[in-house]
Amino acid sequence: MIAFANVTKRFGEKTVLAGMTLDMADRGITCLLGASGCGKSTALRIAAGLASPDAGDVCLSSGSCGVVFQDTRLLPWLTTEENLFLALPARQRGAQAPARVARALRDVALIPEEVIRLFPRELSGGMAQRAGIARALLRRPRFLMMDEPFASLDAMTRSDLQTMLKTLVEEQGTACLFVTHDMEEAFALAERVVVMRGGCVAAAFERDDFSGWENRERVRDAILTCLGRKKGVWS
Numbered sequence: 001m002i003a004f005a006n007v008t009k010r011f012g013e014k015t016v017l018a019g020m021t022l023d024m025a026d027r028g029i030t031c032l033l034g035a036s037g038c039g040k041s042t043a044l045r046i047a048a049g050l051a052s053p054d055a056g057d058v059c060l061s062s063g064s065c066g067v068v069f070q071d072t073r074l075l076p077w078l079t080t081e082e083n084l085f086l087a088l089p090a091r092q093r094g095a096q097a098p099a100r101v102a103r104a105l106r107d108v109a110l111i112p113e114e115v116i117r118l119f120p121r122e123l124s125g126g127m128a129q130r131a132g133i134a135r136a137l138l139r140r141p142r143f144l145m146m147d148e149p150f151a152s153l154d155a156m157t158r159s160d161l162q163t164m165l166k167t168l169v170e171e172q173g174t175a176c177l178f179v180t181h182d183m184e185e186a187f188a189l190a191e192r193v194v195v196m197r198g199g200c201v202a203a204a205f206e207r208d209d210f211s212g213w214e215n216r217e218r219v220r221d222a223i224l225t226c227l228g229r230k231k232g233v234w235s
């Protein structure tokens with residue numbers, strides 16, 4: 001599990017995380033929801049060990065961690081297969097590596113033979129995003145950190161990838177922290193929705209809280225109120 005206790009992060013004079021306390025479930029998807037600039041990516045980077053807090057404690061159970069960013073960060077001068085190879089530790093790039101890469105690509109519904117020799121510029125947005133997820137899943141991480149990975153995709157591709165992600169997380173017993181500013185995406189994916197405001201967790205909702213139409217309407221209202229937004233206005 002991942003737990004933040006009173007985590008503070010400053011950039012110069014600016015306090016971005018102000019004593020954030022967060023418990024993330026051991027399995028399934030926790031969505032971190034909040035307005036632009038509220039510190040979601042900063043929190044995710046700290047959870048992934050890519051940044052350190054100025055104060056407070058971050059507790060992460062042992063296990064590897066995969067990260068997926070909004071831009072796929074595939075290296076443009078390498079093929080899809082080479083990009084995935086690079087995610088393996090040097091000692092694991094032997095004879096078994098191509099089969100592992102192919103399996104990871106199949107996990108995200110890509111056909112290995114069709115994509116391994118393509119460069120990132122030759123992939124569609126959805127294919128590139130799938131390849132980025134395959135790269136993060138290659139080592140079967142215990143934790144998966146995803147920072148608005150589907151934000152630039154069309155609605156249908158996005159919905160396909162959401163379904164795929166839910167299935168993979170369930171099958172592989174992964175704990176996933178998924179950053180989004182899209183409430184409906186959070187409802188579609190999450191076991192737990194955590195709402196951030198002012199560098200803190202302002203509210204948290206479990207799946208039972210937003211299951212069913214009426215509950216969901218209530219939680220929608222609560223989230224919008226929590227974020228100081230009028231209903232229907234969201235960015």
Ligand SMILES: Nc1ncnc2c1ncn2[C@@H]1O[C@H](COP(=O)(O)OP(=O)(O)OP(=O)(O)O)[C@@H](O)[C@H]1O
Nearest residue numbers: 011012016034035036037038039040041042043181
């Ligand atoms: N490396 C950095 N140096 C200075 N300021 C930073 C740095 N990283 C983030 N910030 C600032 O911290 C604040 C929160 O940024 P963060 O990227 O965490 O927001 P966010 O919630 O992910 O926003 P968005 O939804 O737009 O991605 C912003 O004001 C940003 O300018």
Ligand SMILES: [Mg+2]
Nearest residue numbers: 040041042147
């Ligand atoms: Mg961000």
